[in-house]
Amino acid sequence: xxxxxxxxxxxxxxxxxxxxxxxxxxxxxxxxxxxxxxxxxxxxxxxxxxxxxxxxxxxxxxxxxxxxxxxxxxxxxxxxxxxxxxxxxxxxxxxxxxxxxxxxxxxxxxxx
Amino acid sequence: xxxxxxxxxxxxxxxxxxxxxxxxxxxxxxxxxxxxxxxxxxxxxxxxxxxxxxxxxxxxxxxxxxxxxxxxxxxxxxxxxxxxxxxxxxxxxxxxxxxxxxxxxxxxxxxxxxxxxxxxxxxxxxxxxxxxxxxxxxxxxxxxxxxxxxxxxxxxxxxxxxxxxxxxxxxxxxxxxxxxxxxxxxxxxxxxxxxxxxxxxxxxxxxxxxxxxxxxxxxxxxxxxxxxxxxxxxxxxxxxxxxxxxxxxxxxxxxxxxxxxxxxxxxxxxxxxxxxxxxxxxxxxxxxxxxxxxxxxxxx
Numbered sequence: 001x002x003x004x005x006x007x008x009x010x011x012x013x014x015x016x017x018x019x020x021x022x023x024x025x026x027x028x029x030x031x032x033x034x035x036x037x038x039x040x041x042x043x044x045x046x047x048x049x050x051x052x053x054x055x056x057x058x059x060x061x062x063x064x065x066x067x068x069x070x071x072x073x074x075x076x077x078x079x080x081x082x083x084x085x086x087x088x089x090x091x092x093x094x095x096x097x098x099x100x101x102x103x104x105x106x107x108x109x110x111x112x
Numbered sequence: 113x114x115x116x117x118x119x120x121x122x123x124x125x126x127x128x129x130x131x132x133x134x135x136x137x138x139x140x141x142x143x144x145x146x147x148x149x150x151x152x153x154x155x156x157x158x159x160x161x162x163x164x165x166x167x168x169x170x171x172x173x174x175x176x177x178x179x180x181x182x183x184x185x186x187x188x189x190x191x192x193x194x195x196x197x198x199x200x201x202x203x204x205x206x207x208x209x210x211x212x213x214x215x216x217x218x219x220x221x222x223x224x225x226x227x228x229x230x231x232x233x234x235x236x237x238x239x240x241x242x243x244x245x246x247x248x249x250x251x252x253x254x255x256x257x258x259x260x261x262x263x264x265x266x267x268x269x270x271x272x273x274x275x276x277x278x279x280x281x282x283x284x285x286x287x288x289x290x291x292x293x294x295x296x297x298x299x300x301x302x303x304x305x306x307x308x309x310x311x312x313x314x315x316x317x318x319x320x321x322x323x324x325x326x327x328x329x330x331x332x333x334x335x336x337x338x339x340x341x342x343x344x345x346x347x348x349x350x351x352x353x354x355x356x357x358x359x360x361x362x363x364x365x366x367x368x369x370x371x372x373x374x375x376x377x378x379x380x381x382x383x384x385x386x387x388x389x390x391x392x393x394x395x396x397x398x399x400x401x402x403x404x405x406x407x408x409x410x411x412x
Contacts, residue, residue, distance in 0.1 A: 022326030
């Protein structure tokens with residue numbers, strides 16, 4: 001089962017799902033539940049999910065597997081982004097940065 | 113005679129050092145092709161999937177009228193992205209691309225369109241600025257190793273101009289397609305507006321008859337199409353990078369071969385000259401000795 005976050009909300013895809021094409025949110029976490037194995041978790045920033053013929057493809061501009069996330073660096077990025085949000089409420093770049101950093105931390109299994 | 117010999121020696125040594133340079137360039141290019149090919153391969157799945165997704169949306173939601181899919185009634189301007197290389201030493205690589213771009217320009221102008229070139233690669237940029245052609249955009253510095261961010265930047269400029277009322281109405285790409293180490297073809301592709309192709313549906317490429325969209329088909333298309341254009345441009349850049357190295361390898365190989373052939377001919381000439389010099393010296397000595405002997409015989 002694949003769980004992803006589209007702009008409409010969370011979507012869970014089981015085998016034999018009807019064909020879907022969805023837009024993923026910035027800073028989302030994608031989870032693939034596998035039988036008898038640990039979940040595959042990835043931080044996915046933007047992009048699409050397409051389901052057709054029992055095949056799920058995720059097209060992302062930037063994606064990172066949870067196991068490959070540098071937790072310290074992500075935390076650092078989050079702190080920096082939050083600092084610049086506090087300094088300037090309108091900072092859209094920093095807001096996206098913060099979202100991305102949070103997604104990376106969540107993918108790595110950290111609490112945010 | 114001595115002067116000719118010295119001249120030949122000097123030419124041989126200069127040809128030899130040129131051959132060393134071209135040989136090194138050839139080897140560098142060969143190793144770079146492999147890496148460029150790997151980058152090309154790595155980008156393939158993404159491009160395939162995104163093309164599939166775009167095909168899915170467009171063939172499922174014929175009712176979606178998106179500015180990026182609909183051809184304008186009377187197009188006035190066409191943008192042509194010309195992908196060339198930054199450095200030379202690659203034979204006819206850039207000349208081929210630019211010739212094809214000129215042909216496309218003629219074709220578009222005969223349809224009454226104004227052509228605006230967007231040029232990537234230093235060679236193409238200098239070619240255009242030398243002829244005082246105004247460019248819609250120019251990018252240099254990454255022809256050997258293009259990154260996705262480079263493609264994104266180019267796509268951003270093209271799409272902005274495409275969306276603009278007074279901007280371009282069509283986007284074409286002229287680039288070199290990498291078929292194999294020995295074959296690279298210049299190709300012209302229209303990226304936007306999308307071309308509707310009637311293709312035989314095969315088992316693997318078949319698009320399911322219905323698709324659900326999250327949130328709506330229009331929204332999906334809105335964010336999908338720019339990615340699609342980026343991906344197409346990225347592929348063109350990568351293919352062009354691999355082709356550039358392949359063209360360079362071939363050009364440098366024939367340069368090395370030529371230098372070796374020249375060296376062979378010159379060495380032969382040099383040996384001939386040296387031999388002629390020696391023969392002359394011997395005959396001078398023999399002649400001199402004979403003259404002396406004759407003179408001595410006369411005295412006695």
